[in-house]
Amino acid sequence: MDDDPSLFLLTDFLAASYPTIQTIVRGAFAQKGQNKNRKITLFQYINDKKISVPFEDEHFYLRGSVEYANPQLTVEEVQGIIATRLLAACANYYFEHDLHIPTKEDTQKISEALKKPPQGYIVPFLLNTDDVELDRYSMNPLRQSILDSGQSAIPAANATTEGLKIDADYAKKYSGSLISKKETELITETLNSNNTSYLDFVDSVKYHQLSELSAFFNIDLSLYSLRMPLSTLKAEDKTGLLHYIISQSNHDYTSVEQAYTCMGRSMNKRTTLLTVPHSKKGYGSKRAARGKLHFENNKFHDATITYKTTPLYPNDIDPQDIAVAVCEDKFSIAGEKFSEYSFSETASSPQFFLYSLASPEDAAIWHGVGAVGSSQLLQSYTNARNACQTDHFIKDLTQKYNLNLGVPLQFNLSPEGLWSHPTHHNIDASIGSIENLSDLTHRGIKLEYLSNFK
DSSP states (O other): OOSOHHHHHHHHHHHHHHHHHHHHHHHHHHHTTSOTTOOEEEEEEETTEEEEEEEOSOOEEEEEEEESSOSSOBHHHHHHHHHHHHHHHHHHHHHHHOOOOOOHHHHHHHHHHHTSOOOSSEEEEEEEEOSSOTTTTSOOTTHHHHHHTTOTTSOGGGOBOTTOOOOHHHHHHTBTTTBOHHHHHHHHHHHTSSOOBHHHHHHHHHHHHHHHHHHHHTSOOOOEEEEESHHHHHHOOTTSHHHHHHHHHTSSHHHHHHHHHHHTOOTTTOOOOSEEEOOTTSOOOTTTEEEEEEEETTEEEEEEEEEEEEEEEEOSSOTTOEEEEEEEEEEEEETHHHHTTOTTTSOEEEOHHHHGGGSOOSEEEEEOBTTTBOHHHHHHHHHHHHHHHTTSSSTTHHHHHOOOOSOOEEEEEOGGGOOOOTTTOOTTOBGGGOSOTHHHHTTOOOEEEOTTOO
16 A cells, blocks of 8 residues: 555545446436537646646536635545546546446556546546635634734635735644644745735645645646636626526526525525625625625515624634634625626625536535535535526526536545544644545545435
């Protein structure tokens, strides 16, 4: 195992997760030919430089995920990235060689493919959610400077690195559990570069770590990435796909009611904003925003939004040490600003079940649904896709934007197999705090197919 961790992980993965490989290969075959006109542009970092990668040919996209709520890679993120890479490599191999019981020759050939950049019909990528707070899970080693710079309640996509620095108290308290000395040095070095974009800073740190992890695991882990939703909205005009999704879902009482049905919610109180408007003060924390929708007959009249200082989420080491989104503001926005949406006029953060409709994913990997992952979020995501297919919600997406509205195949990192810190047992441990990565490798990776979300 220590000679070639990739071979150990792959052998274990083929034994424990072969049914998921069968499912995605059959799904890819069934879908081939349906997305010939789809053009997707992703990015990756090569030698610390961000490179755009256009995909002009037909492909089947497998989505993993990473967030911008912390610059250091966590154990959970790394396991998800490796699982995405393993599933894609195995699926591409059997897509080309037909499904059959794995042999030693298969294992050797897939192992060699894992050492090279991803290739094939099935493209693995990471959806990087850029609307989160900078310290959403109370595990950002920049915490105090995030507060001091007034950025605790603004979306990561709008943040800058100016004034940010390692919180010495945080680094001391969580050394060896949420952060390591080597990681604080990498973060500080990256902060000192000339680029002030917070998103670029986080991606640079994580891709640097992925490069080092690739060497240990003997797997090329530098996957492609896509930033959503705010980076996508900023790049669109009013005719863009995400703009259309926001406009149509907020068109009137009926459309909002349909969205609420997808979420399994009642229209009695109407306090859930389908897209959360940002304050003129820059605030955009979904957690800190309170809303109320008002209608006159069927017309969407307006929404009132209140931002209040709000605790975020605890880390796994100290449940009492909770980061705070500091904000105070109140305003209202006319309904037509939602139903005829323009991000340049009314910046906002749409709910995941809406903006994920614009993700190119044909399959997705979730983390521990049933334990730490939200089955309710996945159900809303599934309901929205099914409703759009039958034109009960957001009509004409296929005709206007050539979308495949089938529910993507849903895979899950098995809850009982989630990686965690060998001593502290937290899944949010930084990867640098793991003294011996073999402690993680020997646990293997098991994926399951969530057949009930179709």
